[in-house]
Amino acid sequence: MxxxxxxxxxxxxxxxxxxxxxxxxxxxxxxxxxxxxxxxxxxxxxxxxxxxxxxxxxxxxxxxxxxxxxxxxxxxxxxxxxxxxxxxxxxxxxxxxxxxxxxxxxxxxxxxxxxxxxxxxxxxxxxxxxxxxxxxxxxxxxxxxxxxxxxxxxxxxxxxxxxxxxxxxxxxxLGVEISGAVKNVIAIAAGILDGLGQWHNAKAALITRGLQEIARFGLSLGARSPLTFMGLAGMGDLIVTCTSPYSRNRYVGEMIGKGMALKDILSQMKMVAEGVYTVGPLLRMADSLHIDMPICRQVYDVLFRKKDPYQAISELMSRPLKMEIDLTQIGPESDL
CATH class of the missing domain: 3.40.50.720 (NAD(P)-binding Rossmann-like Domain)
Known part of the structure; x- marks a missing residue:
């Protein structure tokens, strides 16, 4: 071929x-x-x-x-x-x-x-x-x-x-595309935790809750199955992008966590960190469809509104308590 x-x-x-x-x-x-x-x-x-x-x-x-x-x-x-x-x-x-x-x-x-x-x-x-x-x-x-x-x-x-x-x-x-787009934003959040220190518990929770955020967004837009987000395009790509030293999005977050300004980070990078440019349009889409995206919203605020990362983490941790998994948001139980 x-x-x-x-x-x-x-x-x-x-x-x-x-x-x-x-x-x-x-x-x-x-x-x-x-x-x-x-x-x-x-x-x-x-x-x-x-x-x-x-x-x-x-x-x-x-x-x-x-x-x-x-x-x-x-x-x-x-x-x-x-x-x-x-x-x-x-x-x-x-x-x-x-x-x-x-x-x-x-x-x-x-x-x-x-x-x-x-x-x-x-x-x-x-x-x-x-x-x-x-x-x-x-x-x-x-x-x-x-x-x-x-x-x-x-x-x-x-x-x-x-x-x-x-x-x-x-x-x-659509499910595969959405997984690839949104995981870059979650990876920035993971990098911020890396920049702040060895926050292993928090990072595990972030990846897990981030996957639910990706699935909620994708299914609301018309993805065919929640199983897509549990596979290589979803969980697989999310894990590697949140943990790998090769991840440009994770690197941006890490430098933010260490106190660097976003413009300075981007100016020294040869390659594009897609999550930086995805998070704004992503939230506009989510808002128009009334989709809750708390992690992505905090990433946006840290990147573009200069919110302190510690404040962003505190706000995520103090959200109203809830069920871990709401089956009404991710599809029929038979699909899981």
């Missing part, structure tokens, strides 16, 4: 490497010409994936038209805030779109909504789960989920899987 990958960041590059190793032909689009030249000449992307040798047959280009014409299978690997403007540059409709990005844009749209607004009849797949790019590039065991139309999902499951990258199939596109 042939694939065009839009985005030469860490994950786009690692995924391109994986596809080539699986025997596919791949062209990766880099926004900057000098980065495309480095990939072609030195078979490396030290800007975003240092110390990783890339296959010599991997082609890079800064010409988006050439990239799109290379294949009918288009892989989206650009930050969420750039997806719409990147799609606007594409004149040729792809047959299949595989999304690797995780977020909600300023217009309150998931990636699938952005894509479908341009190409309603294109087949759309989303690949998500606990898959930090560095570990995939190092061929360390990784398991993810791919969601989309049953007619083609299994073919792409086979195309992407190998002895270190195992892909499971899911039919809950």
């Amino acid at each position: 042939k694939f065009s990958i839009l985005g030469a960041g860490s994950w786009g590059t690692a995924f391109a490497k994986l596809l080539v190793e699986n025997g596919h032909e791949v062209l990766i689009w880099a926004r900057r010409e000098e980065l495309a030249d480095k990939i072609n000449k030195y078979h490396a992307n030290d800007d975003y994936l240092p110390n990783v040798r890339l296959p010599e047959t991997l082609i890079a280009s800064s010409d988006i038209s050439s990239a799109v014409h290379f294949s009918d299978n288009l892989v989206i690997a650009v930050p969420t805030k750039y997806v719409d403007e990147t799609m606007a540059k594409i004149e040729r409709k792809p047959a299949v779109i595989v999304n690797l990005s995780k977020g909600i844009d300023e217009k309150l749209r998931t990636i699938s909504s952005i894509v479908k607004s341009r190409w309603r009849d294109a087949d759309y797949l989303v690949l998500s789960g606990p898959c930090h790019a560095v570990e995939v590039a190092k061929r360390l065991p990784t398991s993810v989920v791919i969601a989309g139309p049953n007619s083609i999902t299994e073919a792409f499951q086979q195309a992407f899987s190998n002895d270190y990258f195992r892909v499971y199939v899911n039919d809950d596109v």
